[in-house]
Amino acid sequence: MYQIADFTSQLTLIGMKNLNYPTLVTELNAIAAALDVDTTTHDLTIARPPAALKPGPTQTAFTNEALHLVNRGKAGNLGGAAMADAISGALGLIQPPVLITAPNVSGTGAVGNVLACTQGNWSYSPTDYVYQWLRGGGNIPGATLSSYMLQAADSGTNVSCRVTAINAAGEASATSNAIAVA
Numbered sequence: 001m002y003q004i005a006d007f008t009s010q011l012t013l014i015g016m017k018n019l020n021y022p023t024l025v026t027e028l029n030a031i032a033a034a035l036d037v038d039t040t041t042h043d044l045t046i047a048r049p050p051a052a053l054k055p056g057p058t059q060t061a062f063t064n065e066a067l068h069l070v071n072r073g074k075a076g077n078l079g080g081a082a083m084a085d086a087i088s089g090a091l092g093l094i095q096p097p098v099l100i101t102a103p104n105v106s107g108t109g110a111v112g113n114v115l116a117c118t119q120g121n122w123s124y125s126p127t128d129y130v131y132q133w134l135r136g137g138g139n140i141p142g143a144t145l146s147s148y149m150l151q152a153a154d155s156g157t158n159v160s161c162r163v164t165a166i167n168a169a170g171e172a173s174a175t176s177n178a179i180a181v182a
Helices: 006-019 024-036 060-075 079-092
Strands: 098-101 116-119 122-124 128-135 147-149 160-169 170-175
Touching: 006 060, 006 079, 024 060, 024 079, 060 122, 098 160, 116 128, 116 160
Parallel strands: none
Antiparallel strands: 098 122, 116 147, 128 160, 160 170
């Protein structure tokens, strides 16, 4: 039987082979979106794929190659949601993270209080996050956790947090909102 690990590794190879294809991410995301709502699976006796995922002359060569893989997965009884998740995971191996929602700092801006920073929301399956707290836009030495206790040096400044999301393909950073410190 065809396994999700087989699907993921073959999809990653297709992606790596077409890494410079300009609409790779857009096309894979469109396939994942279609799969996410597709609940059908097929055994090996069914020769025709569902219309929304049908390879053909109206698709690009890259999409056709990916759809042939999808239809092989469907023939092996892989579910649409599992394949959609695998596409997201594969994109994490070939595309650096992309910010969806910025990190957010919460807490009260007074010396001695602790601020907390969320990691934000990122696409392409980050595997790690690095935090760097900022005072007036500059790095605060040693302040690299998701929380930070405000110091006397922060008084009269704005404190924010830069989060760097990392995956196998690279990294990207985003800065949170700033908290004014009294």
